[in-house]
Amino acid sequence: MEVITLNFGIIFGALAICFGAFGAHLLKKFMTPELLVSFETGVRYQMxxxxxxxxxxxxxxxxxxxxxxxxxxxxxxxxxxxxxxYGLCLSATFGKKIKILGPITPLGGLCLLLGWLLLLLASFN
Incomplete structure (x- = not known):
């Protein structure tokens, strides 16, 4: 699992740089300021x-x-x-908001929270 964790960390880091640059240089021409802030939140949490x-x-x-x-x-x-x-912001920007993605975001946040809480439990063992 340590190699998988390392590899995902590296891939997520590289993609965060790509998506951050994509948002800062290309998407800001198309996105509303509110959508751009949301997109940047996704990049920040990913990094x-x-x-x-x-x-x-x-x-x-x-x-x-x-x-x-x-x-x-x-x-x-x-x-x-x-x-x-990313999917919500891009789909809203280009006219076809994929609404099914809306409930997935808080589910992802819940997974992140549970992951951190399990790290706390792991620290006690």
């Missing part, structure tokens, strides 16, 4: 968690079940949270 995943891959004892579940929930949470925000 924070990318850095956390890289660090956790080196620090956690993956023989601990909590560590494995924490990493998995953080990976799933980033994907659901940030990528649903």
């Amino acid at each position: 924070y968690h990318a850095l956390a995943l890289v660090l956790l891959s080196q620090l956690l004892d993956y023989s601990n079940t909590y560590s494995n579940y924490a990493s998995a929930l953080l990976i799933i949470g980033v994907f659901l949270f940030s990528f649903s925000i």
